[in-house]
Amino acid sequence: MSRRVRAVVLVEGIVQGVGFRPFVYGLATGLGLDGLVGNDERGVFIEVEGAPATVEEFLSTLRKSPPPLALVERISSGLVPATGEAGFVISGSATGGPRRALVSPDVATCADCLREMGDPADRRYGYAFTNCTNCGPRFTIVHGVPYDRPNTTMAAFAMCADCAREYHDPADRRFHAQPVCCPACGPRLRLLDSGGEEIAGDPVEGTARLLGRGGVLAVKGLGGYHLAAVAACADAVTALRERKHREDKPFAVMVPDLEAARRLCDVDAAEEALLTSRARPIVLLRRRADAEVAPLVAPGNRWLGLMLPYTPLHHLLLGRLGTPIVLTSGNVSDEPIVYVDEDAIPRLGGIADAFLTHDRPIHMRTDDSVVRAFRGEDLPIRRSRGYVPHPLTLAWPVPRTVLGCGAELKHTFCLARGGHAFVSHHIGDLENYETLRSFTEGVDHFARVFDLAPEVVAHDLHPEYLSTKYALAREGVDLVGVQHHHAHIASCLADNGVAGPVIGVAFDGLGYGEDATLWGGEFLVADLAGFTRAGRLATVPMPGGAAAIRQPWRMAAAHLDAAYEGDVPADLAVVRRNADRWEAVVALARRGVSAPLTSSMGRLFDAVATIVGGRDAITYEGQAAIELEQWADQAEDGAYGCRLVGREPFVVPCAELVRAVVEDLRAGTAPAVIAARFHNAIAHVVADGCARLRESGGPDTVALSGGVFQNLLLLGRATALLEARGFRVLTHHRVPPNDGGISLGQAAVAAARDRLR
Template structure:
């Protein structure tokens, strides 16, 4: 036919598992072009034939009208010879060694699927697994790429004739929806007792009855099991705490709808959009005084984590319950969330009174994501379900594929290639064997589905971290050690797409320093390649080593000894631990089992203990979180804090602890003490950063580390720096805590790799060039 042309089109991005091929078919019909579309390991491939104006409109629409869940990164077009083809079709997916296609995160049910769920006339009425191309499970069921049914755990279920018709119909929204199913052919719910035996009757109705009776229910979700009790039943919440061995860490609450969530917490529009969006994270928001929940749901916390249903199953549960219910991770304290049925029945039988489960396998364990809102933007605390494995795109390409192994606590890993960094779901604390196995299996899975064969492995400097030991066991790739706090700052730079040098403020629990001490309150002059330590919080001993992390009163003893010497007053914290106080001080003074630390987290611990808030913790960061929760926002006073303006700036944390002690002796309210501490620390940070600006001329500051999950301190520091004309970078795509460390490690390794390659091409003598160690010495 005269004037007919044919093109080959390649679409890169998040274009598999999001209804892109059906969208292309419909688009081809609208523009009158013939050809075919398919998936392969690189993304979506298309051949289209028609007249030039129709082809141009078709290609433009690929970019501009993509499905809701799709992210189109690049569309490339090349001419080929016409074949006279008529019609447009989806062809079988192609495999291949190259893996460039992206895998979509799990997404909440769309409005159309929810309407079917409650429509008695629909054949999917009450079906807990309804989904379509615009919603449903993705990452947690994917076993490989290209994304097709046989590479998901839905391969276990053969489609019935009715579902097959929908799957083959280009006009149906379930056209090539891989998890498509119905009550006739899909996964099925079961309710089991604590003994593992089936319970007769409708599983949802009986489960809701059990919840109303005060029983604890284990519920199989998208990425693992949860434990549920009604949030207003105090005794049930207490029993759950006792059985789960989770004494005071706050529980998350699922509300049936946005109005019910708003009755529990104060919601700003940004938080509402998060709660009702496709990702459905837990959103941490200020709790209402009259919230109808048991006090034990979130003891010692001013905030409450709330979420809305994120699967049809949860919609059914919430709809019939019609009350908020606790939905917390299905594990015992310190263990990873259970995701396999046999494992859940074994590990949770001592906790749950019943199990609401189904027979669709979970391939990848994924905890709920936890988000705070700061200045209208997301501040991730835990980035997992709904977000992973969407890549973090950075402006600087990775010269070679990278694996970054992350930290020991709150671990994530990261695989990276091109300009994309795939930060993993929340793995957890690697001290647990099951969590370590999840770490190694997760790395294998990510490398396989994203086609990454690491040529470089980045790791923390701490030799005893299990993530570091894993890196050291890999013999082929080049190894790059990245200091913990440099990784924090680099993570913030990558989060913001900023490549320049900055003043970095890295405040966290602790990390291995280059001088052999435990850092954690650091002022760094850093870029993606290098850093130097420009200042820090004063280093104090940790009496008893790791015991001082679990027992903040020990840090109070060390700081008070530093601030008062032999004249420590008769404070309540000292009286509460009078039998061990002298021994702790002696350890601190001699240095016996008392490593030095500049940790901001340990400073928070000390003030928390002095103020009478928390002497002993049951979870990491508890003392600091409860100190933040007690802040009186109306208090304007600030404790003075010396900043020694020598070659290395030193901020005297003992000044803050001594001031808090004096206020305790004077009977000042705990809320005012907490506020004055936050105000004083923030003012000292601003003063120290201004001093470094004067020395260096740098005008940009990056804030990172777990302490900056504290939005009170974060706002005080940011607003203080901005008042003095500084540009401030904070996190919005990955957590400021250790969950973001792996991204920082990856971009540092890549930056050093680029520098090394430039050096190899540099004709100058070797002694004039920077070096990059290929293997650790």
Template sequence: MSGRVRARVLVEGVVQGVGFRPFVYGLATGLGLDGLVGNDERGVFIEVEGAPATVEEFLARLRTSPPPLASIERVSTGAIPATGEPGFVIAGSATGGRRRALVSPDVATCADCLREMDDPADRRYGYAFTNCTNCGPRFTIVRGVPYDRANTTMAAFAMCEECAREYEDPADRRFHAQPVCCPACGPRLRLLDRDGREAGGDPVDGAARLLEGGRVVAVKGLGGYHLAAVAACEAAVTALRRRKHREDKPFAVMVPDLAAARRLCDVDGVEERLLTSRARPIVLLRRRPDAGIASLVAPGNGWLGLMLPYSPLHHLLLGRLAAPIVLTSGNVSDEPIVYLDEEAVARLGGIADAFLTHDRRIHTRTDDSVVRVFRGGELPIRRSRGYVPQPLALAWPFPRPVLGCGAELKHTFCLARDDQAFVSHHIGDLENYETLRSFTEGVGHFSSLFDVVPEVLAHDLHPEYLSTKHALEQEGVDLVGVQHHHAHVASCLADNGVAGPVIGVAFDGLGYGEDGTLWGGEFLIADLAGFRRAGHLATVPMPGGAAAIRQPWRMAAAYLDLACRGDVPAGLDVVRRNAARWEAVLALARHGVGAPVTSSMGRLFDAVAAIVGDRDTITYEGQAAIELEQWADREEEGAYPCHLEGEEPFVVPGAELVRAVVEDVRAGAGRAVVAARFHNAVARAVADGCDRLRQASGLATVALSGGVFQNLLLLTRATALLEERGFHVLTHRRVPPNDGGISLGQAAVAGARDRLGRACGQPP
């Protein structure tokens, strides 16, 4: 034993279920070291013994060359007495301590598994559940930790002799791959008719024939059921829209490969990297004029959401069809995605003509993620499958565990402890019992997986949000109310590792303000713990309240009444189209009856869309603003005047912008020019407002957040103007700027107040 040392090592991060133990085994035995490796609640524990220089080399390579799916957050080492025991072994999993081990997201099928599936001589040829330590389901099948087969939904499938041999062989690619299986012992596919009766023959071939015949097929994916139809088939896409009650919102499209993606959309290098990443998100891409798909896939939309196959079943189905398919969440609009087999036929039987399903249970429903590219980087729109539950490392520790309860639309929750934030998968719009149950069950699952028992609950100020009501019903915890737009800015700060103070610009649809009005066009001076409202869009009434969200022409009426001082030109198309109800709606706006006031930038975009185009009603959130962005001429550099009014908090006069819009429309300017000048004016108002606040505060960093900043034209123009004026601009990179990022902001605010001992959001 002379000259030998023994080190105890703990590796934390995403290191279970990703081939880390066989990697350690191969590294140690290749270097001639002795010892052991195993899993516990914290991660992977290692004891390694040998010559000092060799042990040092082992530790260096451990950090620099981990398996592809591993994400190391921390490596702790310490010296222990050498034992002289020869050999290196893989120990059994240890239990009993505080759980800190992380769970990998679901991972797209790797190239090795695809080769096996395509090889007629391989026993997994054409098998729809092929996986290994480098790919396959993870988060959606995990029931507990450590990440062992017994704690997944694969526990129901006993491994055959061949799979068990692979599973136990440290040199095999499937060593301790928990979902390992094959046709002899694993899950099996079934094709059911809409009444739940099983069809004969090969299920994939049967489903492909139905799709080719114009049918709608429900396909069980990793995180739930999808509804599929051939994207080029007008009749099938029309039927899917009608049955799903989804009038206009674009459908996602799955394409067989990159070549097919390029036939439908322009794809640059960054977009290609995102499409082919292990997460396999839906990527929003600029649509080609000659894209060969049905008109109702994305009606009136210049962008398409494309994704590549990410499960073996998708590869088999797309390989059989060799054509793009619509692949949209398996639900009726506004309901959560269906993921339980016993509910699928009952809830989707009125939409799908058949079901391509299987008997591996999904433990956690998880929608597809959605991203787009901004300035060569990833801008998340929906962070879910492929990303969750990967924690976000933060720059500051949480003194106590926190639950950020989230907002109402695009709901997520966030559990945070130490220096990690676990932002949940996309839950949906928290407006009914089913989504509320998904929220509460999800919190329980995350709490169990990551051993986080929240002592602080952070919630929105809106008293009618179900997430707020849930928080207020809890006992034995401290409650922290966080203003909606402060949470947006704090989310952007946490996303970028910046504590503030900064100038925060939060533009969205609506959020409950500290004065009881509905905010949404806000300039804040903010740090993580507090804020003050330093400027905002001028308030206007929302005639009819929530009806004004669904019917943008009502916001047009309110803005036109202010902009034209009660003398609205009768010749405007929006007035003519809605003449029968115009005066009644104006009466609501003028008298304040059923017309709450708002400073919402989203509602201003709605009003301009109704004036410039014909978007009087919407069928999905943000539709009017999305169309207004797409109408805009990217080459137009003109901007309408917009003069900030008053001292802090200054006011951005939206009516002045609307007045300029009306003048251009009456002068015959095309909607592309008007839409562009309006966007340019809002971007200039952002820069002017930040300039004014810099003069008063000395702050030169700006954080842009809120759903309106999903608008790439506005985000690009505003960022460029701010940078031209010497500002450092923070935008979102890891969580969405929309309400899907609110829960992170809430948790960050609660943690900051905990660290500073602030009971409330005192301004910085």
């Protein structure tokens, strides 16, 4: 006994549901150590006993080589008296203390499970719910911690003898895999017609047959229902668009494999890594000219959003079809994704011809994630399935639990405590009761699972945002209002682990400013706790308010009227197209009636897109600006000049840019060249503005945030110009630059102010 020691170990991080206990069991027994391992509310607890050198070898391996799906944040250990007990066991989970364990995101099907599904001799041959310790559902099925089967929606499925044997066998890949199941005891598929009656036969084969005939089907996935159609079938894609009331916004496409992805798009090494990652997000890729997809999959768009199969069901379906399919959120436009079976037929019955569904409940609806690759790194556009609820580690402690309530569009919320920020899955636009309910239910779920009771609640300054109203209605908390663009910059700072100060460039559609105007083209000198508005775009009216967002020709009218002081060239196409209503809208802008002032860069992009390309009305948020990026000639390096006026804050005179665009257009310059010169001009505005602020004693680090910086052409050229002038440039890699990252910024600001109390 004197030559034996016993170490007590606690491992914290994402260590439940990722095969950590089986890994520890194998490591300990392989080294001949005695003891135990189990889950509790904090993570994984371990006791190992044996020779001192062997115990030390165990601890070293634990630190250096954890299981591939684990994210170890901290390992603490200490010695206690040896007990002399022989053997090593996996003990029952401990409960009762504060919940600190983290939950894994859903993980794409692993290669081992795919091999079993493809083996006719295997009992899981062709089984649509095959999973193991290394893959399968996690976040979407869990409703409590520790991560054990009774705390998931798999609790209703009693394991058969074969599955139980695997579950309890330390040598098996499914040892303590909580969603383990097979055809004898697990969930099953059903194919239903539009009225809810079951269609006889193999559900996957029946679905493939209906899709191949041009049908539109609803398919239940990990986090909700999708709507599917063969991507090359023009009639099916047209029907899907018409029934879903989604006129132009691109559809995502699921391809069977990487080879199929390369037939549709150019795929570089960074994009391939994203496509094949465990998260399996939708990756925005440059489409090939010969891509065989229906025109209405992504009308007028140079990019396609592709993803690989990430569930066994997807693999089976794509394997039967052998062709890419559109796979888009199962909803009517602007509604949340359907995830409850009882809602599927009532809400999607007018869209889908049939339903491929199953009886494993989804506890938390979760949309697919969307990413782009920028300079070989991730640039999230929508952070959701596969990433959430993976916590973001923070460089500074959060003294009290903070809830960031987010913005109105692309909504997320964030709960932060200690060194973690839990940014939620994508909720959507808070424009209806269903989405608001999804928000409030999500907050309650995160608070329960992670044992987080908000003490500080941060919110946007806009009084009409539903997220703001939710915050103001909460009782017994300290409220912190955070200006929208400060939240954008704070989000970028938290994303990069930088406290500031920085020059923050926040370009977006709009956000409520401290002077009651609508900001959106901002240069801030900021840290996490506060900011100074150091520069901005010149303000123009938004005639009709929100109508000017839906009808960007109104912004064109406002910008042209300001640029030409009322003497707008009558031969411009945008004027001719809207002649019957032009003067009324201009008069509205001049009077300032229902025409709030805005410094928005997003609205300037809208105006230029309308002037150059003729997009008078949009059917989805940001459409005109996105199209302007699409048109731009990537080889054009010319730029319109634009001087900065005044100081504290300086002003970017939009009128100069608008006049330059019009002069080129009237001279017959190609729209692609005009679009590129405008992008280049804005990149120079960014670099010139930051240089001016640095000359005035400002920082030499720049943070770029806001939805406009989803534009890779602008982001790339602005970053290059800044770096050429010696700036350090921060961009987003873990949360989106759009409003999906606002909640993290709000939480970071509130926590920083809390630390200063």
